[in-house]
Amino acid sequence: MHHSDPHPSPPARHWWHSATVYQIYPASFKDSNADGFGDIQGIIEKVEYIASLGVDAVWLSPCYKSQYVDMGYDISDYRQIDQRFGTVEDIERLIARLAECNMKLLMDLVINHTSDQHAWFQESRSSLDSPKRDWYIWRKGKSVTLPDGTIVQKPPNNWESQFKGSAWQYDEITNEWYLRLFAKEQPDLNWDNRDVREAVYGDMRFWLDKGIGGFRMDVINMISKPNGLPDAPVTNPRSEYQPAASLYCNGPHIHGYIREMRQEVLDEYEDVMTVGEVPFTFDPAEVRKYVEPERKELCMLFQFDLFGIDMGSGGKFTPSDWQLKDLKSTISKWQQLLSFTSGAWQTVFLESHDAARSVSRFGDRGQDNRFRVAKMLAMLETTLAGTLFMHQGQEIGMANLAEDIPIEEYMDIETKGFLHDLRQLRQAAEPDRVIELKEIVDEVADQVRLKARDHGRMPMPWDGNKPNAGFSEARDGIRPWTRVNSDFDLCNVAHQEKFTHSVLKFWQRMLAFRRQHAETLVFGDFEPVALDNGPVFAYHRTPLAGSVNKSNNILAILNMTSNSNTVFRMPTSTRGDVVELSLLECSRSKNGHSCAGQTYTTGEEVLLRAYEGLVLAY
Ligand code: TEU
Numbered sequence: 001m002h003h004s005d006p007h008p009s010p011p012a013r014h015w016w017h018s019a020t021v022y023q024i025y026p027a028s029f030k031d032s033n034a035d036g037f038g039d040i041q042g043i044i045e046k047v048e049y050i051a052s053l054g055v056d057a058v059w060l061s062p063c064y065k066s067q068y069v070d071m072g073y074d075i076s077d078y079r080q081i082d083q084r085f086g087t088v089e090d091i092e093r094l095i096a097r098l099a100e101c102n103m104k105l106l107m108d109l110v111i112n113h114t115s116d117q118h119a120w121f122q123e124s125r126s127s128l129d130s131p132k133r134d135w136y137i138w139r140k141g142k143s144v145t146l147p148d149g150t151i152v153q154k155p156p157n158n159w160e161s162q163f164k165g166s167a168w169q170y171d172e173i174t175n176e177w178y179l180r181l182f183a184k185e186q187p188d189l190n191w192d193n194r195d196v197r198e199a200v201y202g203d204m205r206f207w208l209d210k211g212i213g214g215f216r217m218d219v220i221n222m223i224s225k226p227n228g229l230p231d232a233p234v235t236n237p238r239s240e241y242q243p244a245a246s247l248y249c250n251g252p253h254i255h256g257y258i259r260e261m262r263q264e265v266l267d268e269y270e271d272v273m274t275v276g277e278v279p280f281t282f283d284p285a286e287v288r289k290y291v292e293p294e295r296k297e298l299c300m301l302f303q304f305d306l307f308g309i310d311m312g313s314g315g316k317f318t319p320s321d322w323q324l325k326d327l328k329s330t331i332s333k334w335q336q337l338l339s340f341t342s343g344a345w346q347t348v349f350l351e352s353h354d355a356a357r358s359v360s361r362f363g364d365r366g367q368d369n370r371f372r373v374a375k376m377l378a379m380l381e382t383t384l385a386g387t388l389f390m391h392q393g394q395e396i397g398m399a400n401l402a403e404d405i406p407i408e409e410y411m412d413i414e415t416k417g418f419l420h421d422l423r424q425l426r427q428a429a430e431p432d433r434v435i436e437l438k439e440i441v442d443e444v445a446d447q448v449r450l451k452a453r454d455h456g457r458m459p460m461p462w463d464g465n466k467p468n469a470g471f472s473e474a475r476d477g478i479r480p481w482t483r484v485n486s487d488f489d490l491c492n493v494a495h496q497e498k499f500t501h502s503v504l505k506f507w508q509r510m511l512a513f514r515r516q517h518a519e520t521l522v523f524g525d526f527e528p529v530a531l532d533n534g535p536v537f538a539y540h541r542t543p544l545a546g547s548v549n550k551s552n553n554i555l556a557i558l559n560m561t562s563n564s565n566t567v568f569r570m571p572t573s574t575r576g577d578v579v580e581l582s583l584l585e586c587s588r589s590k591n592g593h594s595c596a597g598q599t600y601t602t603g604e605e606v607l608l609r610a611y612e613g614l615v616l617a618y
Pocket of ligand 1: 070073074110162182218219277279316353354355414453
């Protein structure tokens with residue numbers, strides 16, 4: 001089909017538009033063989049549970065062969081499953097088991113970089129004239145003469161790695177440096193090399209042939225590097241290395257490569273879903289390019305405006321004094337920019353394995369309101385337009401690692417890299433005194449406790465009465481690979497399955513509600529009531545103009561604060577009409593069914609308790 005038609009018909013609907021996707025972090029989901037590590041068989045045992053949530057697909061974080069430097073995002077063989085997780089046959093069984101429950105499997109595609117243990121890199125690094133030399137990005141170092149006359153080798157440019165330090169690694173075998181935007185064990189592939197692209201496409205077909213539903217594409221906007229790899233502007237004068245994302249994201253050939261991948265691989269299969277991770281990209285025009293259907297690139301993407309709301313100007317672990325009005329306007333902005341009507345699709349997400357828990361980030365961090373916050377956020381997410389992604393444990397209101405767990409025990413490479421880097425900077429500034437790690441930890445503890453990736457990676461608490469919270473039957477000195485949070489008696493699946501007013505039951509209910517009202521909630525338009533700094537976030541959802549099925553207008557009203565005496569006045573319709581609204585769902589109802597039935601008229605006041613959310617129809 002050719003798209004020169006000046007009046008394109010509305011975009012086609014696909015299964016993935018109205019899908020909810022459940023992200024599984026395999027190391028921490030369920031351990032079936034008591035080795036302390038989650039595995040695929042463990043996931044298979046929980047398929048019924050996953051189906052009971054009412055989701056349509058599972059996104060499985062990487063479980064390919066890996067050295068685990070970056071928890072599986074350093075892949076050494078795209079066609080093998082790491083033995084700690086199982087085998088390729090286990091994945092086939094998982095695909096089949098999910099299909100029995102009408103769910104699809106999305107695999108994680110990490111192709112900006114491989115592991116340094118990948119055979120491609122081993123070959124590439126072996127000599128300057130290796131046939132795979134050009135598969136990675138090699139450069140000579142820069143010779144710099146120091147004041148005392150000695151000549152030293154510096155990295156080819158000043159880019160900073162995402163995990164701190166230089167983005168270049170010196171390799172003595174050939175006396176050259178390779179680019180690695182992440183860890184030194186994650187060399188970046190050279191996408192400008194046609195053979196690299198072909199090899200990756202082959203690996204993608206390997207999984208598509210097995211019947212997966214699609215891919216989540218890791219940092220897909222970083223695969224095309226700028227010509228000449230120029231230095232980044234100096235924004236952090238205290239550091240030798242500079243943030244360079246604006247240079248290596250959305251590079252010159254990015255859209256060409258994605259379209260090629262779509263044409264040569266993805267379009268050969270039926271209705272494959274793709275979700276691209278697109279960090280550091282805030283310009284709506286740039287974002288839209290990836291997802292306008294007529295451009296034939298990606299189905300949807302993860303855009304990080306909202307996700308970064310609590311990150312200060314000095315990076316993730318610096319504080320930000322974000323306000324509710326910022327949250328409201330960020331959500332509203334992207335809801336309106338990317339919607340079914342606007343012709344470009346989006347995702348809704350508040351958590352992932354790269355982030356802390358939403359109840360801790362967006363709530364008051366106390367135990368009293370924790371589950372109320374979780375339900376209010378569930379109501380928020382299930383009433384927004386886009387494909388909804390939830391991260392394992394979110395459905396039971398998992399919070400950040402408890403304060404009694406020392407930060408020295410946090411294991412993630414990003415957290416460690418950050419602490420290490422800060423310590424080095426301090427040490428350089430104060431050469432006369434030894435700076436201990438403890439001092440650094442104390443200084444940034446609050447931010448790390450709030451935002452570290454570790455919080456999204458702890459074991460699932462399946463049962464509060466079992467060892468390791470039911471995550472693993474490991475014993476005899478074998479322990480789960482990472483700590484089970486110490487609040488598992490308060491927050492676990494078995495407990496929440498028994499109570500009608502649990503967060504888990506609320507998610508199930510709201511996902512069913514979303515499905516029932518998909519015409520409005522998934523496909524419809526979004527209009528905020530007001531974007532002020534008040535405690536309430538209220539917005540209208542209206543079905544598409546000309547929508548065939550007669551669907552309701554919906555109004556969501558969320559008290560985003562702990563103030564239990566929050567008064568809200570019912571608005572008019574989006575057209576300014578006085579309307580009668582009937583309550584459909586209430587996040588703080590006790591009986592498990594909603595407090596449905598009650599009606600309100602425009603102008604009438606309603607009193608909202610702490611973190612209470614209401615959904616009404618008119
Ligand atoms: O993350 C992309 C990315 O840019 C991260 O460095 C992000 O900025 C950080 O996690 C925010 O805290 C992806 C994966 O999701 C992540 O787990 C990997 O570490 C990374 O790519 C490298 O593959």
